[in-house]
Amino acid sequence: MDSDSVLTIRALTKNYGSLNALNKLALNVQKGNIYGLLGPNGSGKTTTLSIVMGILRQSSGHFYWFNQKPDHRSRLRIGSLIEEPIFYPYLTLNDNLKILARIKGIDDDQINHVLGSSGLLKRKYSRFKALSSGLKQRLAIGATLLGDPDVLVLDEPTKSLDPEGFSDLRAIIQQESQKGKTIILASHILDEVEKVCTHVGILKSGELVMEGKVEDILSGKQVVYITVENEDEARKALAQCPLIDKFELERSMEFRIMLHKNSKPAELNQYLFSQGVVVSRLIKQKNTLESEFLQLMK
Amino acid sequence: MPRLIQIENIKTFSSNTFRVIISLHLLFFVLVLLSISRVEVSLGEFSVSRLYQFPDVWEFFPWIASWFNILLAVLIIVLTCNEFRYNTFRQQVMNGLHEGHLLLGKIYIILVIAVYALLLVVVSGVVSGSLQAGPQSSLMDLSGFQHVGIYLLQTVAYMSMALLFAVLLRNNGLAIIIFILYLFPGEVILRNVIFPSVESYFPAKLISDLTPLPSMFTSSLAPLQGSGFQMGTTVQEGLTVAQSTGFAALYVVVFLGITYWVLRKRSI
Numbered sequence: 001m002d003s004d005s006v007l008t009i010r011a012l013t014k015n016y017g018s019l020n021a022l023n024k025l026a027l028n029v030q031k032g033n034i035y036g037l038l039g040p041n042g043s044g045k046t047t048t049l050s051i052v053m054g055i056l057r058q059s060s061g062h063f064y065w066f067n068q069k070p071d072h073r074s075r076l077r078i079g080s081l082i083e084e085p086i087f088y089p090y091l092t093l094n095d096n097l098k099i100l101a102r103i104k105g106i107d108d109d110q111i112n113h114v115l116g117s118s119g120l121l122k123r124k125y126s127r128f129k130a131l132s133s134g135l136k137q138r139l140a141i142g143a144t145l146l147g148d149p150d151v152l153v154l155d156e157p158t159k160s161l162d163p164e165g166f167s168d169l170r171a172i173i174q175q176e177s178q179k180g181k182t183i184i185l186a187s188h189i190l191d192e193v194e195k196v197c198t199h200v201g202i203l204k205s206g207e208l209v210m211e212g213k214v215e216d217i218l219s220g221k222q223v224v225y226i227t228v229e230n231e232d233e234a235r236k237a238l239a240q241c242p243l244i245d246k247f248e249l250e251r252s253m254e255f256r257i258m259l260h261k262n263s264k265p266a267e268l269n270q271y272l273f274s275q276g277v278v279v280s281r282l283i284k285q286k287n288t289l290e291s292e293f294l295q296l297m298k
Numbered sequence: 299m300p301r302l303i304q305i306e307n308i309k310t311f312s313s314n315t316f317r318v319i320i321s322l323h324l325l326f327f328v329l330v331l332l333s334i335s336r337v338e339v340s341l342g343e344f345s346v347s348r349l350y351q352f353p354d355v356w357e358f359f360p361w362i363a364s365w366f367n368i369l370l371a372v373l374i375i376v377l378t379c380n381e382f383r384y385n386t387f388r389q390q391v392m393n394g395l396h397e398g399h400l401l402l403g404k405i406y407i408i409l410v411i412a413v414y415a416l417l418l419v420v421v422s423g424v425v426s427g428s429l430q431a432g433p434q435s436s437l438m439d440l441s442g443f444q445h446v447g448i449y450l451l452q453t454v455a456y457m458s459m460a461l462l463f464a465v466l467l468r469n470n471g472l473a474i475i476i477f478i479l480y481l482f483p484g485e486v487i488l489r490n491v492i493f494p495s496v497e498s499y500f501p502a503k504l505i506s507d508l509t510p511l512p513s514m515f516t517s518s519l520a521p522l523q524g525s526g527f528q529m530g531t532t533v534q535e536g537l538t539v540a541q542s543t544g545f546a547a548l549y550v551v552v553f554l555g556i557t558y559w560v561l562r563k564r565s566i
Contacts, residue, residue: 088386
């Protein structure tokens with residue numbers, strides 16, 4: 001195992017009866033990564049995070065935190081928010097964070113800092129159940145920082161947050177990353193992941209279908225859409241075109257074309273002109289995580 | 299361990315459930331004692347007032363207190379099932395607690411509640427015994443005080459059993475209903491119909507019989523049985539006190555052992 005490896009997952013499988021939620025999942029998160037775990041609903045993101053956080057038992061496979069077999073001591077080095085903010089509803093924010101401080105083995109001094117950074121210092125003695133869902137989420141995100149953990153595991157952390165909370169979260173993630181922390185972030189919001197993550201893993205039906213650096217994914221193959229006047233002629237020309245990786249008919253008279261890494265849309269236009277294909281419209285698609293994601297999910 | 303104690307103190311003593319059930323327990327116990335004390339019955343050597351005097355108070359008060367063990371068991375079920383309901387056990391495991399820590403925390407609460415129940419019996423016994431001290435009763439006679447110790451074991455045993463039901467079922471209503479149904483009629487059917495030969499060893503019966511009907515009832519009223527008088531309960535037959543307490547202690551270990559196994563084996 002790599003010495004910089006923070007989380008290593010090997011052949012992780014989780015079955016719920018006949019449903020295969022995770023199928024021999026393998027991934028690796030390195031120290032300092034902001035790792036975005038992407039996937040549609042039911043793809044296995046929360047299942048994966050629940051298993052590695054010790055609250056769900058896997059059917060088979062292994063995982064390692066900090067290159068060691070996981071135990072409660074490794075979880076002391078992780079701040080986590082999985083699915084929803086979890087606190088005692090009848091206790092004050094102060095008492096809830098005291099419990100967390102006792103578990104982490106730290107002084108109560110940090111509680112005020114966490115409440116302050118979450119904008120909840122004035123609500124220190126409010127009961128958790130009296131907070132709005134957005135404030136609960138803010139508290140939960142703040143609580144993950146208690147004890148200055150080495151790793152943050154955040155599952156859909158933007159849920160219930162207002163735009164300000166959204167922006168604060170992004171700032172927290174970047175700030176913690178600059179301190180050398182590792183962050184694992186599961187999210188649906190691809191734009192957000194694209195902005196903050198250094199690496200992504202895309203899950204589909206419990207399997208990892210893509211993993212890599214965000215910049216590599218975004219600087220990959222260019223996608224263009226062309227609208228032609230003669231579909232058959234265009235199809236013949238595209239089939240012999242050396243500039244493209246693959247193409248498909250998007251709708252009548254419109255093709256989606258994936259160019260080779262070094263090919264340019266203008267060269268394609270020139271090639272098609274030389275083949276007698278009249279292109280009435282050519283649109284370059286900005287390469288985004290969303291476009292890659294949607295393509296993978298097809 | 300000190301941090302586990304602090305964690306349990308914060309979450310338990312601020313809980314309304316805890317305050318309400320403990321208050322009810324205290325209230326019922328005191329009310330029942332006061333109500334019975336007003337009954338004037340005297341048959342042969344038996345008299346109600348003697349039950350409130352030393353040394354009989356040490357047998358009578360634990361017996362009365364044992365009627366309300368069900369409340370303490372329900373309290374443990376609610377406190378534990380709420381951890382599943384609020385998902386707080388999950389979060390505590392994610393934050394770095396081991397499943398064994400979760401169990402240790404609840405064992406601590408069981409002991410705290412058991413000590414409260416013990417103190418309730420001891421303090422009320424001392425007060426009653428002192429107030430009722432008559433010419434025939436000595437001041438602070440501690441003979442028979444072992445019944446109070448056995449009562450402590452009984453409360454721990456009931457609450458350990460309740461903890462197991464809570465961890466298995468994870469739902470307040472369901473766990474309380476199934477627990478009560480197990481006590482009656484579940485175990486009664488099992489031991490009388492299916493396994494009558496080992497009746498005395500069933501957990502609920504064995505634990506319940508740790509605080510039998512006070513000996514003054516049995517010795518004074520036994521002669522009346524032949525004349526149609528029926529006693530409400532009988533003293534545990536077949537097992538000595540030492541055997542009963544030994545088996546009850548063993549049951550506590552078994553209940554807690556299974557609880558730990560369930561916590562480790564199942565997803566939290």
